[in-house]
Amino acid sequence: MTRAYLGLGSNIGDKTARLAAAVEGLAATPGIRVTARSSDYRTPPWGDTDQDWFLNAALGVETSLTPHDLLDACLTVERRLGRVRERRWGPRVIDIDVLSYADAEVSDARLVLPHRYVRERAFVLVPLAEIAPDLVIGGETVLQALDRLDRSGIEPV
Template sequence: MHTDRFKAATLGLGGNIGDPVNAMASALQHLDARDDCRLTAVSRLYRTPPWGKTDQSFFFNACAGVETTLAPEALLDVCLEIEREMKRERIERWGPRTLDIDVLTYEGVEQEAPRLELPHPRMTDRGFVLMPLADFAGDLLVKGRTVRDWLATADVQGIEIADASFEWWRKP
């Protein structure tokens, strides 16, 4: 389903199996090449300690801003399709994965639907989401506070910049 005009949304990307940086870059290039999505911003690339299930490799994380004519669930479907095309493997909850793409926010939408909760229900607790998101959306309001305010109280221990270029995803 398409809406009439472009709406702003934010995405969180991550992975820690295989070549997650290349998988995330390819996913972003895929999205940007679509007629119904265009990237408006991409964060720097971060290397982050595992969260939830800690006996696994470090993750790479990034966030992206998109403008899309897709409805929120349709945007989620596109992200899931890209994950499948990139041979996503998810062995267990919070466990290792080749590529994960989450819809974090969608302009004007707050919902608690079974398939897609917006804003993402756990994003405000996760430094590995807030830190890259603050690269381009520090003033974005999420649950009544800015991303920058959420970040100020988040656990960011061990998170480091893996690539300081905002163009990391365009590299061959």
């Protein structure tokens, strides 16, 4: 089994229920065992800011899936929960990102690991720091990366 970390977000409908359903869907997937779950955090929209606030969380998992198979499992859970990709950084019923997968470095058309923006987004790092503060991504710990970012508007729920 390999340790990986996932980021979850939602800003449409019952956000709390969507995150819970995503966790349940991932936990029910063969080859994935959820080992840690952060609190939920209310976060301001990022990128395209003309939308509702988000609810974000992070998961630690143990998996026997390859990085690409883990991505496929995340996308399957998203589709089952009604995710439709309409506009980049736009509203979404659920978003599940593979943030890191052990020490794997992947860069292809489908997947970049560690996630290309993980160290630039406080809405990802705040929940991740709750469950994996000493996780090293890109040569620095999650807490070190978070110390450089503005956490304004990010509140635990």
